[in-house]
Amino acid sequence: MHMDSFDKLYMDQLKDAYSAEKQLTKALPKMVKSATSPELRTALEEHLAVTRRQVERLEGIFQDMGKPASGKTCKGMAGIIEEGQEILHEDGDPEVIDAAIIAAAQRVEHYEIAAYGTLRAFAETKGDTKAARILEEILNEEKEADERLTRIAESSVNVDARDVDEDEWDEDVESKGEGQGRVQPGRGISAGDTGRRDKADGPWT
Ligand code: FE
Numbered sequence: 001m002h003m004d005s006f007d008k009l010y011m012d013q014l015k016d017a018y019s020a021e022k023q024l025t026k027a028l029p030k031m032v033k034s035a036t037s038p039e040l041r042t043a044l045e046e047h048l049a050v051t052r053r054q055v056e057r058l059e060g061i062f063q064d065m066g067k068p069a070s071g072k073t074c075k076g077m078a079g080i081i082e083e084g085q086e087i088l089h090e091d092g093d094p095e096v097i098d099a100a101i102i103a104a105a106q107r108v109e110h111y112e113i114a115a116y117g118t119l120r121a122f123a124e125t126k127g128d129t130k131a132a133r134i135l136e137e138i139l140n141e142e143k144e145a146d147e148r149l150t151r152i153a154e155s156s157v158n159v160d161a162r163d164v165d166e167d168e169w170d171e172d173v174e175s176k177g178e179g180q181g182r183v184q185p186g187r188g189i190s191a192g193d194t195g196r197r198d199k200a201d202g203p204w205t
């Protein structure tokens with residue numbers, strides 16, 4: 001597109017945000033499926049509901065302007081989602097996967113916070129106070145989601161993920177000890193296998 005007018009730039013940025021939210025409504029259910037921590041699952045599920053309402057409110061802004069909402073793919077969001085999914089294509093420990101999901105989800109939220117900060121400022125500059133108010137509402141929802149993820153990470157998920165390493169160390173010590181925890185032939189325990197993999201629901205895709 002020709003970046004020769006502020007209106008076109010605003011519309012381009014709005015479409016980018018709309019595409020980002022639509023992609024997220026598809027990615028979040030997969031993140032919920034892969035998550036184990038009940039607080040994390042609830043936070044992701046609730047943000048999915050919030051995200052669906054954001055899509056509707058963005059559609060309202062396009063409608064007010066008499067413009068189509070579609071026509072652009074946000075490559076930034078596609079990349080963030082793809083990178084987040086990469087981690088889950090391999091078997092892992094549920095606690096560590098939870099920490100990885102939060103790492104990916106917070107990248108998503110920060111990307112959105114940047115987008116809506118700009119969009120709200122653009123709408124204000126244009127004098128579209130109605131759109132500016134909606135965009136600020138959405139901006140605040142993204143900030144809340146980010147802060148909630150930080151709280152979950154710091155209060156439980158990161159600690160649980162760290163303790164997986166300590167459990168493994170204990171198991172290593174036990175299996176090397178005299179007559180203790182001997183591995184039965186043909187039932188080898190490999191490093192990284194804590195036997196809790198069953199809780200994970202596999203990769204996002
Ligand atoms: Fe959003």
Ligand code: ZN
Binds near residue numbers: 016073074075077
């Ligand atoms: Zn984008």
Ligand code: FE
Binds near residue numbers: 047051112142
């Ligand atoms: Fe969000």
